[in-house]
Amino acid sequence: MASPQARGNVRTSVETASKQLDESLVAEGLDDELVRQLGRLLEIDPERRQVERGANEHSLRLARTHLTIARLCFEVGLSDRAEAESRAALDLAKNDEPSLTLLAAIHHRRGELGAAIRLHAEMAARKPTEPSALAELGRLFEASLQPDSSTVRTPTNATESASAPVGMSDLEHAFRLSFSGNLQQALRIVDRVATRSRTEARALYKLAILERAFLLEQSHDIRGAIVTLERLADEPGLASDVERLLCLSMLYEREGTVERIRRALRAVRHAYLVTRRPTLLRRIARLVGKLGHAHVAEAFEARYLEVFRRRMHSLTLREAASVLRFVYVPPEHLLRLPFAPKAILHLAVRHHDRRRVEHRRRAAILSLWAGESARAEALFRDLDAEGYATPVDLLYFADAIEDRGELGEALATRQRAIAGMDEIDAASLVRLCGRPNVTGDDVRIALDNVERMEKAQQILEVRHEVCPDDAATLVALARLSEARGRLEDAAMHEAHAKLVERGESVPDQVVLAAAALRRGGEVRGIIHELWVDSRRVRKGRGGLDADDVLGSVAPELRTRAVAIFHAVRSFVRARYPHRVVEDLDDRRFFLRITKDDEPSSGESAGLPIAVAFASAMLGFSPPRNMAFSGALICDAHHVLTIGKIGDVDAKIEGAYERRPCKLVLPADNRDDVAFAERIPRKIAEDTVIFASTLDEVLRMLLQRKA
C-alpha cells in the first residue's frame, strides 16, 4: 500500500498536469492544431518512388545519375544527349516514369508531337486504372455538351447490374436538362437513378449523388449541395471516400466562412494523406491563405512549386553541379540554366578550399560557369598537373583558356580531351570543330583514326537530325568532312550552315499555338506550329478560301479561319496602314495547321491564326519562344478582341514543358489561371502574358521586334 507521502506526490503531479493542460487549453487558438498537422504534410514527399523488391540498388543509383544528366541536357538544349541519357536510365530501370515523361518532353520540345503523345498514351495504359466517379462524371458532363452524343460505357465492375449503362444515359440526360434550364426535372431523374441503384449498383449510386450535388451547386444552392454530400457519408463505405470529401471541400470553400474553410482544409488534408496528389498542396495553400496564415500558405505554395518543377524536369543548382563533371556543356548552353551567377559563385567558393579532387573539380567548373575563368583556369591547371584531369575537365579547361584569348592553347587542350574520350559526344565535337581557327587537319589530329572519324560523323548526323536549325553542328560536319577528304560534302554543309545562320531554312510566319489534347479523361497541353505562306497572283485574285486552309482541320475551324483572315485584313488596314505590305490584295494566302493525325478544332486556335495572318500582312516574324491561345472575336473592322478559352492549366503546363516559352492568353482567363491548381503561382506569373485585344498582342510583338 502506498504511503501517505507517496499518495500526496501522485496527487500533486496530477494537479500539476491538469493545470498545465488547463493552461494549454486556455492559450490554444482554434487553428493551432490544424496548422501543426498541416506543417507535418510539408515533410511528406508526394512523389516518393517505390523501390521494387529485389531491385538492384546500384543500378537504381546509376539510373538516377543518368536521369539527372538527361535533365541537365534537356534544360540546356542538348536534346540528343538528353535522349541518350534518358534511354540509358530506362535500360537500368525499366518503365521508370520520370525517364519516360522526360523522353516525352524531349520529343515535345523538338516538335515530334506524335512520339510524345504515344509515350504518354503508353504510360497511361500502364498505370493501374482506379475507378474514379469524378472522372466518369466529367466524361458524362462533356458528353452532354456535345450535340447528339451517345454514351458508351464499359462497366467498371462486372458484378454491377446490367441496369448501370441505362442509369448512365439517364445521368447524361439530366445534365442536358439542367443546361436547358429544367433543374427540377434533372434532379428528379438523378434521384430516380439514385433510388434504383442504391442497393444494387453502388458506384452508380455514388455517381448520381455527386451529380445531384453538382447540379445544386450550379444552381447556386451551395447548402443543398453540401447536405447532399454530407448525407452520402451515411452510406456504408462512403464516409471516408476521398472523392466525396474533395467535392465537399470545394463546396465548403465556396460558402467561405472560417468554419467552412477549416472543414475544407481538414477534408483536403485527409485526401492528401490518402492520395498524395501534389495538386492538393496548392489547394491547401489557398485555403490556409484564406484563414489568414500567409506564411504557412507560402510554404505550401513553395512546396508545390518544387514538386511541379521536379515533375517538369527542372533541376536544382546542386543537382546541376553534381553532374557537370560527367558531361560537357558549352558555355553558351550553360547560360540557359536559370541560376544567378552569385548563387553559382557562392557554391563554387564553398568547394574551393577543399582537398578532395571531386570538390576541386566542382569548384573549377562552377567558377567557369559563374564567369570567373581565371580562377577556373588555375584550378584546372592544378588538376591537370596532378594527373587528375578527365577529358571533360580538359574541355572546360580549354574554354577557360579561350576566355583569355589563347586560341592555340585552347585548341590543343580540346584535341587532347577528345583524343582521350572513350565515348565522344556531339557537344564536344561541335565545340572543337566549330571554332573559327580550326581546320580539317586539327580535327584529324583529335580523332586520330578512321573509325573514330566515322563514329564522330554518325554522332554529328544524329545531332543535325534532332537540331536541324543548329548552324554550329553543320559547320562541325563541314570540318569533319574536310578532315575525311570529302570536300564536296564539306562545301554542302558549309552552304547549308550559312543558310541556317541567315534564317532561310524556316518559314518566316511560323506561330506556336497552345492546344489541349484529351486522352482517356486526361488533358495534356501541347504546343504545335502553324504558319502562313503567300504568293503573288493576278490582280484582284488574292485572299484566302476554305481550300487554302491546309492540314487535318475540322470544317468549323476551316470556316472560322477564313472569317479570321478577312477580319485581320480589315483590322491591319485600319490600325497599321503604314506597315501593310503593298500588294496585299494581289496575294494568295495559305494557312498550314500541323498535327495531321489529329483533327484540329476549337475556338482557341483563333488568336494564333490571327497572329500568323497579321505577321504575313505586316511583314514580321513572330517570336519562336512564344505560344498563343485565345478565341478571336470580331467586334468591328478595327476592333478584334480575344475571348475566353478552356483548359488553361494544361496549356500553361505544355508551354512550360517546351521552355523557354511564354504563353499569351486572353485577359478573361485571368481568374482561371489564378484558380488553376496544377500551375504554381510563380510559374503562371513567369509564363503567361494576358491580352484582351489583338492590337495589344501585335503592339507587343512589334515592340519586341524593334
Add this chain to the structure above:
Amino acid sequence: MRDACEPRSGHDKQRRQTPMRILVADEDPTRRRLMASLIVDKLAPAVAIEASDVPSALEALLTRHPEFVFADLCLPGHAQGGFRLILDAASLGVPAVVTSGPIARTVELRLSELGIGWVPKGASESALFAVIDRALELRRRARSDHKPAVTESSRPRMHTA
C-alpha cells in the same frame, strides 16, 4: 433548400425531415449509450454516432459531419483528452457540450468564450438539456448572423482535383 447542418432546438423538431447527427464520445460504453439515447430522444429525429476515444471521435467529426457533439473531458487517446475534440468541434462550428468533474475557472471561461456548454458529471437531466439547448441556440444565432462570402470564381467546374 433546408440546411441539414443547421441545428434546430426541440420545438421545431417536427419540421425536420432528415435526422440530426449527434456524436457522443465517452470511454464508458454504458454511459455513452445512456447519454446517446437521452440526447437522441431530446433532439429527435436524430441518430447517434458513438466514439470511445479521441482519434475515432476526430475521424467521425471529419467524415460523418455531426451537427452536435457531446463529449467526456477525460477521453483517452490524446494528451489533451476530450479538450482536443471539443476544440476541433468549435473550430468547425459544430455546437458541443462537455461533461466532467470540477474544472478550473479559467477553463470554464474559455469554454464559454468558445460557445461550448459544460455540465458537471452527475447533473440532473433538465440541467443537461438546458445546456444543450443553450449551445444549439448560440450556434443558430451565430449562423443567422453570418453572410456567405463572395466566391472568387463562379465558373462552372467539375470538382476534379
